[in-house]
Amino acid sequence: MSGRVRIKICGIRTPDEGRAAVDAGADLIGLNFVAGSPRQLELREAEAICEAVSDSEVERIALFQDARWDQIDTVLRRVDLTRVQFHGNETEEDLEAIDLPAIKAIRGADQEAAETYPGAILLLDHPHEGGGQGKSWDWSEAEDLIVHGYDVIVAGGLNPENVEQALADVGDILPWGVDVATGVEGPDFAKDPGLMKAFVEAVRQHERDEE
8 A cells, every 4th residue: 555545525515514524534625616516615605614624634625617816816815725726727837826735637647637737636537527527437547647656636426335446446556535526415415424434434445455
């Protein structure tokens, strides 16, 4: 085993969901500021979540997609965040302009895209579907990027039933992390505490099996 897999639960919408994610064992939570997303937060909602979970308990990640700089700046000034995650056509220069570590979502295991963002952790989502759609893909394609030293978060269609298989598919070197949203949700995009716990346990079980 190369190291402990970080678990990111994305699309947290309430303080109670944030606390449930922490209690389940999440390492990171995603706060969505993407316009039009069903998980999009208002500033006051994001502030309340960050007040409910401390930075010593969990990393708080802000998600943006082709947002204007003034929109990003407003969020970063108001909300206590750990990292920023980008899902659009942002450039490496855009990422470097933010004074926080960056995660960049790319479509599948795109080698050319990976080389474009050398300073970022890469979140590998479905090659054709947008993020947050809960669509699975051939996660084994991530193995090449991991072998070549990229910090990779595997995403796209993960849930408690398949995350162990996804981790097995990427080979002997575990990824930097895994990301889940739809796979731990019940009705109306609400996070299910039981599913979050089951997802975390499945990841940790795979790690134990690999020891």
